[in-house]
Amino acid sequence: MKPGPFRYHAPRALEEAIGLLSEYGNAKLLAGGQSLMAMLNLRYVMPDDVIDINGLPDLAGISVTDDLIEIGSMTRQRVIEHDAALMRAAPIFRDALTHVGHLQTRNRGTIGGSLCHLDPAAELVALCMLYDATLTVSGKAGERRLPMAEFPAFYMTPSLMPDEILTRITLPRWTEKHGHGFVEFARRHGDFAIIAVGVLLALDRAGNVARCAIVIGGAGAAPLRLKSAEALLIGQRPDPDILAQASATAREIDAMDDNAYSADYRRHLAGVLTGRALRQAVECAA
Amino acid sequence: MTHTAETLHTVTLTVNGAERSAQCTARWSLADFLRHELGLTGTHLGCEHGVCGACTVLVDGKSVRGCLMMAVQANGAEVRTIEGLARDDGPLSALQKAFADHHAVQCGFCTPGILMTLVEVLGDTPDIDEREMREALSGNICRCTGYQNIVDAAMAAAKACR
Numbered sequence: 098m099k100p101g102p103f104r105y106h107a108p109r110a111l112e113e114a115i116g117l118l119s120e121y122g123n124a125k126l127l128a129g130g131q132s133l134m135a136m137l138n139l140r141y142v143m144p145d146d147v148i149d150i151n152g153l154p155d156l157a158g159i160s161v162t163d164d165l166i167e168i169g170s171m172t173r174q175r176v177i178e179h180d181a182a183l184m185r186a187a188p189i190f191r192d193a194l195t196h197v198g199h200l201q202t203r204n205r206g207t208i209g210g211s212l213c214h215l216d217p218a219a220e221l222v223a224l225c226m227l228y229d230a231t232l233t234v235s236g237k238a239g240e241r242r243l244p245m246a247e248f249p250a251f252y253m254t255p256s257l258m259p260d261e262i263l264t265r266i267t268l269p270r271w272t273e274k275h276g277h278g279f280v281e282f283a284r285r286h287g288d289f290a291i292i293a294v295g296v297l298l299a300l301d302r303a304g305n306v307a308r309c310a311i312v313i314g315g316a317g318a319a320p321l322r323l324k325s326a327e328a329l330l331i332g333q334r335p336d337p338d339i340l341a342q343a344s345a346t347a348r349e350i351d352a353m354d355d356n357a358y359s360a361d362y363r364r365h366l367a368g369v370l371t372g373r374a375l376r377q378a379v380e381c382a383a
Numbered sequence: 384m385t386h387t388a389e390t391l392h393t394v395t396l397t398v399n400g401a402e403r404s405a406q407c408t409a410r411w412s413l414a415d416f417l418r419h420e421l422g423l424t425g426t427h428l429g430c431e432h433g434v435c436g437a438c439t440v441l442v443d444g445k446s447v448r449g450c451l452m453m454a455v456q457a458n459g460a461e462v463r464t465i466e467g468l469a470r471d472d473g474p475l476s477a478l479q480k481a482f483a484d485h486h487a488v489q490c491g492f493c494t495p496g497i498l499m500t501l502v503e504v505l506g507d508t509p510d511i512d513e514r515e516m517r518e519a520l521s522g523n524i525c526r527c528t529g530y531q532n533i534v535d536a537a538m539a540a541a542k543a544c545r
Binding site for chain 1: 388389390392408409410412415431432433436439445446447448450451452453455456500503504518519521522
């Protein structure tokens with residue numbers, strides 16, 4: 098339960114880190130380490146080089162403006178959890194973060210690390226998909242921005258060039274009055290989610306759904322936006338019938354089938370939890 | 384890559400108020416460094432993948448998994464371990480005493496990780512309620528006690544510190 102040997106680098110500047118990534122073909126970036134260190138200890142991964150980016154300046158921080166929430170990639174999950182301005186602007190983050198590991202892992206774990214690790218059950222990844230986040234990455238070729246929908250490439254593999262580092266996550270705020278819901282099911286609190294559902298929902302003056310976003314995490318390699326349900330709800334009163342119809346579409350999604358849980362079970366959970374998350378969001382939307 | 388090719392890094396850090404320095408390779412965890420290089424064996428290794436909490440120590444005031452940090456990452460940091468809660472020849476700290484009084488320790492393997500977690504938790508939220516306390520302790524596994532005495536001890540310590 099000890100890592101294999103590797104060279105350790107601690108760059109002090111982003112360009113230096115990018116240079117190291119370009120130079121070493123079998124390298125891993127070390128951010129919070131709460132996933133990577135476990136993988137190293139279990140020898141799930143055996144890099145020749147570990148590039149510790151905890152010393153890079155200016156990659157951590159939270160900025161909340163009228164329109165945007167910007168979070169530096171190295172911002173610790175616990176810092177996000179306790180940021181008053183962010184919690185006012187996007188209270189769903191508090192609900193989701195209580196399910197992310199435990200307080201000790203959140204003290205080190207980062208939002209950027211979670212995004213780049215792309216565990217199918219990761220709550221922060223699901224929230225970035227819910228908000229249609231824009232991700233800023235830097236590499237040899239310079240800086241580029243990509244939409245969250247394009248970020249996951251394959252199972253636990255983001256659309257990053259080998260020399261690219263995620264630097265910033267930008268979330269467009271829901272500036273209108275809206276409700277949120279976040280429901281997750283795991284066998285034990287703090288375990289990886291089997292299914293997690295996040296909802297943002299805004300009502301118009303007549304009490305009909307004006308805007309809705311639903312994300313399902315844990316079903317597939319990447320969090321899934323339930324676009325059909327979102328479209329179904331627009332213009333409708335959020336009555337139990339309509340919410341049930343929306344939840345029913347969640348039972349039709351493609352879901353992973355593995356030794357732990359069957360696709361059917363994941364689909365069943367997706368249906369149930371979508372209903373609960375929608376009800377939560379409707380309750381606080383008014 | 385062979386073992387003999389590994390670089391030795393010098394790690395200098397403050398542990399329980401004293402400056403300590405030793406060498407290790409990059410792949411040494413902070414927990415192993417504390418135990419084997421610094422002789423502070425109160426920090427325990429249960430799972431080595433971050434789920435059991437037995438290795439929890441404080442780094443710059445935050446409770447972290449000693450098994451999920453490399454020693455080299457703690458260079459220049461202030462670390463507190465279980466050995467720092469009381470002098471070797473001194474009385475137990477209020478927190479330790481609460482655990483003794485409430486029979487919250489059986490084999491003791493999980494205890495250092497729980498106590499170090501509580502140092503941060505009680506420092507942050509001295510007016511913590513039981514529900515929040517159980518949530519805060521959810522990152523530490525105990526195989527012996529069934530947790531109830533641990534919760535009682537922690538709540539008593541919180542009350543004593545207020």
